[in-house]
Amino acid sequence: MFKTKHIVKLVLVTIVAALFLAGCGKDKASTGSSKDVLAKIKEDKKIVFGVKYDTRLFGLKNPKTGEVEGFDIDLSKALAEEMFGKDVKPEYVEVTSKTRVGLLNNGKVDAVVATMTITDERKKEVDFTDVYFDAGQSLLVKKGSKIQGLQDLKKGTTVLAVKGSTSAINIREKAPETTVLEYENYAEAFTALKAGKGDALTTDDSILYGMVEEDPSFQLVGGTFTEEPYGIAVKKGNQELVDALNKALKSLKDSGKYDEIKNKWIKN
Numbered sequence: 001m002f003k004t005k006h007i008v009k010l011v012l013v014t015i016v017a018a019l020f021l022a023g024c025g026k027d028k029a030s031t032g033s034s035k036d037v038l039a040k041i042k043e044d045k046k047i048v049f050g051v052k053y054d055t056r057l058f059g060l061k062n063p064k065t066g067e068v069e070g071f072d073i074d075l076s077k078a079l080a081e082e083m084f085g086k087d088v089k090p091e092y093v094e095v096t097s098k099t100r101v102g103l104l105n106n107g108k109v110d111a112v113v114a115t116m117t118i119t120d121e122r123k124k125e126v127d128f129t130d131v132y133f134d135a136g137q138s139l140l141v142k143k144g145s146k147i148q149g150l151q152d153l154k155k156g157t158t159v160l161a162v163k164g165s166t167s168a169i170n171i172r173e174k175a176p177e178t179t180v181l182e183y184e185n186y187a188e189a190f191t192a193l194k195a196g197k198g199d200a201l202t203t204d205d206s207i208l209y210g211m212v213e214e215d216p217s218f219q220l221v222g223g224t225f226t227e228e229p230y231g232i233a234v235k236k237g238n239q240e241l242v243d244a245l246n247k248a249l250k251s252l253k254d255s256g257k258y259d260e261i262k263n264k265w266i267k268n
């Protein structure tokens with residue numbers, strides 16, 4: 001009797017110990033491999049930035065050259081050089097407002113520089129750097145439109161927005177009676193506006209200015225009605241990478257390089 005009890009006890013202790021050790025091992029593996037993005041960047045000698053391909057002024061693929069161009073591209077290039085010199089090559093992968101968090105979290109991109117507003121909700125899923133640009137949500141309409149601001153977005157009006165954007169959420173709160181149609185990206189949303197599928201398109205003023213540049217028969221109306229501070233997003237738990245990006249951002253601001261890049265793209 002005593003013997004059996006003793007054996008059962010021994011087996012239980014062994015099981016508990018084995019489970020404990022397995023748990024430790026798992027933790028170590030995930031910190032070492034998938035979590036440390038900065039170490040991976042240095043090892044691979046490349047940093048993959050998630051950027052927009054459809055947003056004039058910030059990240060737009062030029063069909064003639066095949067290159068992506070804009071403020072987010074030039075800034076990320078300068079940040080990479082500031083952090084790693086010529087040792088690490090910047091590469092670009094397309095993200096949309098809807099896909100960017102997923103692509104960060106599955107490791108397809110190392111950092112998202114894509115007109116992304118820092119919000120408390122998003123902070124639950126990713127980590128952000130300091131603010132690198134201040135925008136605000138506004139409305140774009142055809143010149144001569146009866147819609148001149150939020151107050152005109154009544155029942156029977158339709159506003160176009162993009163999936164996964166703060167704009168799509170905010171507009172429902174600010175103009176609860178209007179119908180909101182959501183598109184995959186800004187190119188599609190603007191094409192829909194031009195085709196008369198809605199009375200207005202809503203997103204950050206900074207993005208809408210790019211649309212006016214493309215087609216001056218449209219204009220911004222009603223000023224801005226939210227604050228949209230842009231941050232660079234990285235996978236949660238990569239504080240070292242956030243610190244390195246913040247340090248590089250500060251250096252670019254101090255040296256005047258940040259202003260140079262900003263002035264090249266942002267005129268308003």
Ligand code: GLU
Pocket residue numbers: 097114115116117162164165166167203204207228
């Ligand atoms: N800044 C806003 C956001 O992060 C709108 C622009 C965008 O969709 O990227 O959602």
